[in-house]
Amino acid sequence: MRxxxxxxxxxFASHGGTRYVPLGIGDDCAIMTPPPxxxxxxxxxxxxxxxxxxxxxxxxxxxYKSLLVNISDLAAMGAEPWCFTLSLTIPDSSEKFLRPFSxxxxxxxxxxxxxxxxxxxxxxxxxxxxxxxxLLPKGRALRRDGARAGDLIYVTGDLGAPGLYVxxxxxxxxxxxxxxxxxxxxxxxxxxxxxFAGELLQKDLSACAIxxxxxxxxxxxxxxxxxxxxxxxxxxxxPQASELGxxxxxxxxxxxxxxxxxxxxxxxxTSPSDRAKDVMLLSGSMGVKVSQIxxxxxxxxxxxxxxxxxxxAMRPFEHF
Amino acid sequence: MRxxxxxxxxxFASHGGTRYVPLGIGDDCAIMTPPPxxxxxxxxxxxxxxxxxxxxxxxxxxxYKSLLVNISDLAAMGAEPWCFTLSLTIPDSSEKFLRPFSxxxxxxxxxxxxxxxxxxxxxxxxxxxxxxxxLLPKGRALRRDGARAGDLIYVTGDLGAPGLYVxxxxxxxxxxxxxxxxxxxxxxxxxxxxxFAGELLQKDLSACAIxxxxxxxxxxxxxxxxxxxxxxxxxxxxPQASELGxxxxxxxxxxxxxxxxxxxxxxxxTSPSDRAKDVMLLSGSMGVKVSQIxxxxxxxxxxxxxxxxxxxAMRPFEHF
Numbered sequence: 001m002r003x004x005x006x007x008x009x010x011x012f013a014s015h016g017g018t019r020y021v022p023l024g025i026g027d028d029c030a031i032m033t034p035p036p037x038x039x040x041x042x043x044x045x046x047x048x049x050x051x052x053x054x055x056x057x058x059x060x061x062x063x064y065k066s067l068l069v070n071i072s073d074l075a076a077m078g079a080e081p082w083c084f085t086l087s088l089t090i091p092d093s094s095e096k097f098l099r100p101f102s103x104x105x106x107x108x109x110x111x112x113x114x115x116x117x118x119x120x121x122x123x124x125x126x127x128x129x130x131x132x133x134x135l136l137p138k139g140r141a142l143r144r145d146g147a148r149a150g151d152l153i154y155v156t157g158d159l160g161a162p163g164l165y166v167x168x169x170x171x172x173x174x175x176x177x178x179x180x181x182x183x184x185x186x187x188x189x190x191x192x193x194x195x196f197a198g199e200l201l202q203k204d205l206s207a208c209a210i211x212x213x214x215x216x217x218x219x220x221x222x223x224x225x226x227x228x229x230x231x232x233x234x235x236x237x238x239p240q241a242s243e244l245g246x247x248x249x250x251x252x253x254x255x256x257x258x259x260x261x262x263x264x265x266x267x268x269x270t271s272p273s274d275r276a277k278d279v280m281l282l283s284g285s286m287g288v289k290v291s292q293i294x295x296x297x298x299x300x301x302x303x304x305x306x307x308x309x310x311x312x313a314m315r316p317f318e319h320f
Numbered sequence: 321m322r323x324x325x326x327x328x329x330x331x332f333a334s335h336g337g338t339r340y341v342p343l344g345i346g347d348d349c350a351i352m353t354p355p356p357x358x359x360x361x362x363x364x365x366x367x368x369x370x371x372x373x374x375x376x377x378x379x380x381x382x383x384y385k386s387l388l389v390n391i392s393d394l395a396a397m398g399a400e401p402w403c404f405t406l407s408l409t410i411p412d413s414s415e416k417f418l419r420p421f422s423x424x425x426x427x428x429x430x431x432x433x434x435x436x437x438x439x440x441x442x443x444x445x446x447x448x449x450x451x452x453x454x455l456l457p458k459g460r461a462l463r464r465d466g467a468r469a470g471d472l473i474y475v476t477g478d479l480g481a482p483g484l485y486v487x488x489x490x491x492x493x494x495x496x497x498x499x500x501x502x503x504x505x506x507x508x509x510x511x512x513x514x515x516f517a518g519e520l521l522q523k524d525l526s527a528c529a530i531x532x533x534x535x536x537x538x539x540x541x542x543x544x545x546x547x548x549x550x551x552x553x554x555x556x557x558x559p560q561a562s563e564l565g566x567x568x569x570x571x572x573x574x575x576x577x578x579x580x581x582x583x584x585x586x587x588x589x590t591s592p593s594d595r596a597k598d599v600m601l602l603s604g605s606m607g608v609k610v611s612q613i614x615x616x617x618x619x620x621x622x623x624x625x626x627x628x629x630x631x632x633a634m635r636p637f638e639h640f
Contacts, residue, residue, distance in 0.1 A: 022359075026546065027464050028396035028530060029361035031456065036356040039342075041349035042437070044451060046407045048444040076348035087366045087407075087449045117362070124368040129407045129449045131364060136351065144347050210348060226346065 011102040018083045018115025030085070030117040034135065040082075041134040041141070043073035049126040053188075054169050059097045061188040062128065063104030068190050070132035071112060072211040072265040075194035078142040078201030079134025081112040086119035087129040093121070112192065134194075142201055142269065146208030147227035151270035153294040154279060156196060159216060161241035162187035163261015164248065175247055183243060193267040196288045200269060205278055209269035215262035216293070217303065223270070224301055233294035235259055235305045255305065270296055331422040338403045338435025350405070350437040354455065360402075361454040361461070363393035369446040373508075374489050379417045381508040382448065383424030388510055390452035391432055392531040392585040395514035398462040398521030399454025401432040406439035407449040413441070432512065454514075462521055462589065466528030467547035471590035473614040474599060476516060479536060481561035482507035483581015484568065495567055503563060513587040516608045520589060525598055529589035535582035536613070537623065543590070544621055553614035555579055555625045575625065590616055 018024060023031040034040050047066045049055055071081055086105070090097060109116065114132070165187040167173040168180055175183065193211075200206040208227065210219045216238065224231055238258040248254045271279050276292070283290035302309050338344060343351040354360050367386045369375055391401050406425070410417060429436065434452070485507040487493040488500055495503065513531075520526040528547065530539045536558065544551055555575050564574040591599050596612070603610040622629050 023461070023463065028393040029363040029399065029454065029461075031397070031461060032360040032362060033458070034354065034360070040352040040354070040360075042352060042405065043349040044405050044407050044439060044449075046409060046440055046442050046449070048409055048442050051443050073348040077351070079349065085362065085364050085451065087364050089366060089368055089447060118364065120364060120366055122366050122368055123371050124447065125445045127409060127444065127447055129364075129366070131405065131451045134349065138353070141343070141349075141351060143343065 011098045012086065012116055012119070018117055021083055021115060021117050024115065024117045025119070032133070037138050039136040039138055039141070041074055041077045041079035041136050042131065043070055044129060044131040045069045045073065046127060046129040057184070058100065060100035060104035061185065063101040064108050065188040065190070066128040066130050067105055067108050067132070068192055069213070069265060070130045071108070071192040071194055074132055074134035075192060075197040075267060076142060076209045076211040077134065077136065078197045078209065079136045079194070080198055081114045081194055082133045082135050083115045083117045084109070084130050084132040085117060088119065088121045089124040089127040090121065091123065091126060108192070112194065137201070140201060142197060142206055142209035144208065144210055144223050144226035147223050147229055147270045147296045148272065149229055149296055149298045150273055151208070151296040152273050152276060152292050153220065153231060153233065153268070153270050153296060154290050155212070155216060155239065155266055155268050155293050156193050156288055156290055157191070157264070157266040158239045158241040158289070159212070159264050159266065160244045160254065160258040160261050162263035163215070163257040164241070164243055166261070166263070167257070168247070173247055179247070186243065187263060190265045193288070196282070196286055197267055199282055199286065203278065203282065205275050205282065206269045206271045209267055212264040212266045212268055213262060215260040216268060217259050218262070219268055221301065223268070227296070230297045230299040230301050231294055232297055232302045232304060235303060235310070237291060237293045239289065239291040331418045332406065332436055332439070338437055341403055341435060341437050344435065344437045352453070357458050359456040359458055359461070361394055361397045361399035361456050362451065363390055364449060364451040365389045365393065366447060366449045377504070378420065380420035380424035381505065383421040384428050385508040385510070386448040386450050387425055387428050387452070388512055389533070389585060390450045391428070391512040391514055394452055394454035395512060395517040395587060396462060396529045396531040397454065397456065398517045398529065399456045399514070400518055401434045401514055402453045402455050403435045403437045404429070404450050404452040405437060408439065408441045409444040409447040410441065411443065411446060428512070432514065457521070460521060462517060462526055462529035464528065464530055464543050464546035467543055467549055467590045467616045468592065469549055469616055469618045470593055471528070471616040472593050472596060472612050473540065473551060473553065473588070473590050473616060474610050475532070475536060475559065475586055475588050475613050476513050476608055476610055477511070477584070477586040478559045478561040478609070479532070479584050479586065480564045480574065480578040480581050482583035483535070483577040484561070484563055486581070486583070487577070488567070493567055499567070506563065507583060510585045513608070516602070516606055517587055517589070519602055519606065523598065523602065525595050525602065526589045526591045529587055532584040532586045532588055533582060535580040536584070536588060537579050538582070539588055541621065543588070547616070550617045550619040550621050551614050552617055552622045552624060555623060555630070557611060557613040559609065559611040
């Protein structure tokens with residue numbers, strides 16, 4: 001959309017057309033023509049050096065994760081990934097950065113059949129803002145206000161590895177250099193959950209989801225606030241990443257990282273209790289691990305540990 | 321879309337619903353339902369401190385201009401402004417910044433009937449990325465590849481004041497402090513041209529436009545490249561902002577600032593020569609100054625000054 005974009009066109013514009021996008025990169029705007037039986041889901045997320053990722057992070061992982069966090073938001077609505085724009089601020093336009101960054105970005109974009117339809121680049125401290133678009137069946141979506149009393153609460157995958165990586169990066173958990181590198185990859189090359197979420201919506205197994213960015217406790221709060229309900233969350237039921245057992249001795253600390261660490265980008269969703277069998281069948285058929293971690297209630301938000309209500313010590317991640 | 325957005329919700333979320341947006345701020349995604357007889361135009365632009373604006377710039381002007389540059393892209397397609405998302409990176413979430421920034425932003429958004437439908441905030445060096453959406457009649461738009469040989473080339477408004485402001489800001493043109501302040505306001509509180517552009521499209525007076533960000537010469541080049549045509553551009557016909565006469569003695573320097581200064585966000589468009597009278601009638605009825613500055617040709621790109629082809633000394637603005 002801006003002239004400067006020409007400069008890195010070789011890295012970003014060679015990826016063909018995008019369905020329902022008659023005009024992509026190269027004009028003042030892109031033009032989108034979503035099918036009349038679909039709604040459009042739109043989200044945006046920024047990754048800033050020193051805040052969302054450590055200085056010196058592999059550009060390939062950064063490219064991957066910058067798109068992943070947006071796909072994760074699309075998944076949280078049950079939307080099918082469609083296309084995206086990229087706003088890239090970089091200190092200089094070096095090939096050393098741009099080549100691996102675009103490789104990481106497009107490895108995930110291709111897998112999700114997403115086209116890049118526009119963007120801009122400018123000079124400044126490293127910062128990546130992606131705006132992603134998804135398609136939804138008209139009038140339907142997984143929404144934060146869609147929980148119902150009695151719904152079971154589920155989470156996909158395992159929790160805590162990204163939180164552990166941050167702790168290790170700051171030296172608060174001791175790991176060797178190559179272990180830190182592996183943790184970095186694990187916390188950035190996260191598997192997107194849009195396929196599974198799309199099936200939850202299609203099969204009417206859920207009306208409510210959120211992706212875990214702030215930590216499962218913090219994100220469940222967002223659901224409860226919007227749904228005007230309470231919950232009972234069992235910390236012992238949280239599925240812990242194997243790395244927690246490997247590097248963290250204190251079982252309380254492991255539980256805290258799984259509950260509050262954040263950055264997991266797994267799917268937190270609710271489903272009526274009489275559909276529990278169907279949820280588990282879907283989990284099995286799609287090969288996506290699903291754990292039941294609590295129940296939606298009409299009461300307050302209760303967090304249980306070893307069967308007792310606890311007041312958690314750690315607070316959810318906040319920037320300010 | 322992210323939890324942190326809650327913090328500045330008081331500044332950004334009190335602005336009511338947006339048409340065709342059943343779900344706005346507060347979930348993982350916003351949901352858009354554009355009418356079936358419309359296409360969606362989408363654009364994004366970033367404003368970075370020290371690159372796109374000087375450190376210490378009035379946050380109110382920054383809020384205004386961050387949206388204006390995006391509306392200018394919508395105008396360049398002939399699209400009607402619809403809604404936008406905001407990705408804001410700020411060093412700290414001080415009221416001293418957020419209050420005037422949101423005032424400037426929403427003063428323009430309200431005037432253009434645009435709703436804020438999502439976004440995120442994070443910590444870091446001051447940077448504003450806005451993604452703006454507009455509505456187009458299905459299958460129609462002003463496009464860079466829409467010029468035809470024989471079309472007349474027009475520009476709205478006057479040129480050169482934003483270029484002069486940059487020169488003065490760097491001390492290359494001497495002005496007094498209060499004059500610099502006035503130049504700053506003039507170069508940031510620019511009038512959007514979407515109404516005029518929309519009429520050009522509706523009345524079929526144009527098929528081709530671009531907004532002037534890089535300077536009229538640089539932006540005309542984008543049109544010529546995409547339309548695979550040449551042009552004859554008359555530097556003497558460029559409408560110069562009154563400030564150029566006031567602060568710049570050298571007439572060649574004045575002409576250069578009007579031609580290459582950039583940041584004008586006026587509309588550069590082409591129109592068949594037999595519609596010239598209609599263009600001028602529209603100009604008069606809408607109170608938008610329009611100047612004819614050249615002609616689209618099948619030849620090369622010729623820049624004329626005092627009737628002679630010149631090789632310009634100054635290059636268009638580039639970040640890298």
